[in-house]
Amino acid sequence: MKIIVLEGSPNKNGSSNMLADEFIRGAKEAGHEVAVIDTAHADIHPCTGCIHCGYEGPCSQHDDVDLICPQILAADMIVFVTPLYYYGMSAQLKTMIDRFCAFNSSIQRKHMKSALISAAWNADGWTFDSLEAHYKTLVRYLNFDDKGAVLGKGCGTPSMTRHSKYMQAAYDLGKSL
16 A cells, blocks of 8 residues: 655654654555655645636646645555644644645545544643544545544653654554554
8 A cells, every 4th residue: 555644743853753653664564655745844835715726636836736746646545644733733734735625536536545643742631622523524525534543642742752652553553554
């Protein structure tokens, strides 16, 4: 299986990317091909809502999405990786997802697999409620087959994450595919 990991953290060495690394390790050990797209540091402009694409491309903007789109459409699975920022995904990852508009129908027809990986400082029971609701809506709308989530509560620093149960959970998720 070909897996695309969309990383949305501006902190390249942060907790959510650490969890993604463990997922990737497990997925590769299970024999899958994994590519990482760093959406936080890519040149991705916000969707302008112009609908030039007609919801199936091409987009009127020309940036790194021109290179990312074919990679997504060639994949069997997308893994969304984000730190939890104010109870939602990072703006960097959301900007990429908004640009799905230009190839929406192609994504929907693929019936891809998906997963969510996130890390948060908070450890309250409700910490990930909003992010989970958004992710579940994406899964439903884009016809994804959800393979699970690793939601790292209390993972506010790399040290906290490194010593948490979520590192193993991320590895196990990747290995289980």
